[in-house]
Amino acid sequence: MKKSDIKHSWAEPYKIKMVELLKMTTKQQRIKAIKEAGYNTFLLKSEDVYIDLLTDSGTNAMSDIQWAALMLGDEAYAGSKSYYKLEAAIQKYYGYKYIVPTHQGRAAENILSKILIKKGDVIPGNMYFTTTRLHQELAGGTFTDIIIDEAHDPYSDHPFKGNVDMAKLEKVVKKYGAKKIPYISIATNVNMAGGQPVSMANLKELRAYTKKLGIRIIHDMTRVAENAYFIQQREKGYAKKSIKDIVKEICSLTDGATMSAKKDALVNIGGFMATNEWDVFEEARNMVVVYEGLHTYGGLAGRDMEAIAVGIAESLDDNHQRARIGQVEYLGHKMMEYNVPIVQPIGGHGIFVDAKKFLPHLTQDQFPAQTLAAEVYIDSGVRTMERGIVSAGRKANGENYYPKLELVRFTMPRRVYTQAHMDVIAESVASVYERRNSIKGLKMVYEPKYLRFFQAKFEKL
Numbered sequence: 501m502k503k504s505d506i507k508h509s510w511a512e513p514y515k516i517k518m519v520e521l522l523k524m525t526t527k528q529q530r531i532k533a534i535k536e537a538g539y540n541t542f543l544l545k546s547e548d549v550y551i552d553l554l555t556d557s558g559t560n561a562m563s564d565i566q567w568a569a570l571m572l573g574d575e576a577y578a579g580s581k582s583y584y585k586l587e588a589a590i591q592k593y594y595g596y597k598y599i600v601p602t603h604q605g606r607a608a609e610n611i612l613s614k615i616l617i618k619k620g621d622v623i624p625g626n627m628y629f630t631t632t633r634l635h636q637e638l639a640g641g642t643f644t645d646i647i648i649d650e651a652h653d654p655y656s657d658h659p660f661k662g663n664v665d666m667a668k669l670e671k672v673v674k675k676y677g678a679k680k681i682p683y684i685s686i687a688t689n690v691n692m693a694g695g696q697p698v699s700m701a702n703l704k705e706l707r708a709y710t711k712k713l714g715i716r717i718i719h720d721m722t723r724v725a726e727n728a729y730f731i732q733q734r735e736k737g738y739a740k741k742s743i744k745d746i747v748k749e750i751c752s753l754t755d756g757a758t759m760s761a762k763k764d765a766l767v768n769i770g771g772f773m774a775t776n777e778w779d780v781f782e783e784a785r786n787m788v789v790v791y792e793g794l795h796t797y798g799g800l801a802g803r804d805m806e807a808i809a810v811g812i813a814e815s816l817d818d819n820h821q822r823a824r825i826g827q828v829e830y831l832g833h834k835m836m837e838y839n840v841p842i843v844q845p846i847g848g849h850g851i852f853v854d855a856k857k858f859l860p861h862l863t864q865d866q867f868p869a870q871t872l873a874a875e876v877y878i879d880s881g882v883r884t885m886e887r888g889i890v891s892a893g894r895k896a897n898g899e900n901y902y903p904k905l906e907l908v909r910f911t912m913p914r915r916v917y918t919q920a921h922m923d924v925i926a927e928s929v930a931s932v933y934e935r936r937n938s939i940k941g942l943k944m945v946y947e948p949k950y951l952r953f954f955q956a957k958f959e960k961l
């Protein structure tokens with residue numbers, strides 16, 4: 501082998517100090533468990549799950565330094581030392597001026613939406629996120645999608661599928677006028693598009709355009725470090741820049757942010773709102789007392805704020821992101837070797853399997869993604885979630901939405917599983933793929949009114 505042929509693999513920049521023991525189940529036990537759960541992975545008991553890929557939200561493993569920081573938590577009701585540490589970390593690493601802690605991301609969205617949105621306003625965004633859009637609507641606004649078309653195509657290999665289509669935005673501005681647009685909602689590493697990044701060039705163009713019109717950019721920065729990693733890997737001029745510097749540059753192109761620290765920031769609970777505007781901060785500081793708690797804790801324990809402050813710094817380490825996203829890519833490539841159809845390019849926080857292509861003999865009314873998630877659980881105890889017709893729900897007139905994408909999401913918790921776990925997951929999906937033609941669909945037997953995917957129940961056809 502020539503020296504230049506040697507591949508340099510990603511590897512974890514940590515070692516394991518403590519382990520959490522898992523219950524190993526038999527196939528018979530899993531068949532019983534999923535049947536009792538109405539073939540809905542959300543209704544499984546977590547102790548019956550071997551590898552849990554339901555979500556990357558709050559499922560991260562904290563470092564020894566974060567656990568040590570918990571002991572430093574200052575639980576004072578007002579003026580907690582831990583609050584000032586969190587504030588300093590956000591100012592240092594993200595560059596925003598004023599911050600208000602909240603118990604998680606949606607609480608920050610609630611406060612910011614109530615402050616900035618008036619009835620009849622329009623909020624353009626690079627694809628919706630469930631809670632973000634709901635808070636915009638509850639505040640009297642209407643969300644409108646301005647992401648590039650490629651984001652809706654699972655097989656487009658566009659490197660920045662999170663980008664804003666400037667022509668779509670200009671059309672919205674022309675139609676409603678800049679006065680009706682309190683801000684543009686920009687998510688970095690777009691969750692609903694499969695963890696796809698926005699480019700720096702696109703953000704700069706957007707900044708120049710909105711500056712002229714006096715429109716804010718509000719940043720959903722839940723996965724900003726993962727987005728920065730993709731900019732470093734794919735965008736011209738950024739290969740030698742650190743993730744830390746790229747994150748700071750992204751934030752500098754925006755006016756404020758909401759954050760779910762349960763993702764990037766490597767903790768199990770927490771979030772915040774940030775702004776560069778004193779007036780907005782003043783109002784937020786007032787409002788947080790109503791919904792969350794005093795502005796120096798916002799629904800968080802002092803120890804949680806300590807852990808977030810440390811987690812933010814750890815999330816910006818180049819080696820951490822290389823291993824985090826390297827692991828997701830490893831799993832994706834392994835599935836592709838087995839010809840399993842997945843959304844491309846591989847995103848930052850998980851693998852999305854195309855259930856329509858996987859189970860082409862099922863109609864969408866037979867719930868292909870729900871079926872596949874249940875089959876993978878039965879095969880190996882790996883828990884995933886449906887992102888298709890069940891998640892999409894019904895329109896106001898009662899008809900089902902029939903979304904183009906019918907996906908099963910394999911979401912990766914940070915620093916939790918090993919490469920051997922990745923092999924088990926890919927092999928399990930491959931063995932379900934091998935017997936795909938014998939798999940029968942499902943029928944829905946219980947349907948809740950709101951967000952039905954959480955609690956719906958099914959039976960085998």
Ligand SMILES: *Cc1c(COP(=O)(O)O)cnc(C)c1O
Nearest residue numbers: 604605606629631691722760762
């Ligand atoms: C998770 C998430 C949120 C909401 O945050 P919570 O902490 O779950 O309330 C908002 N935006 C995006 C993109 C998310 O992934």
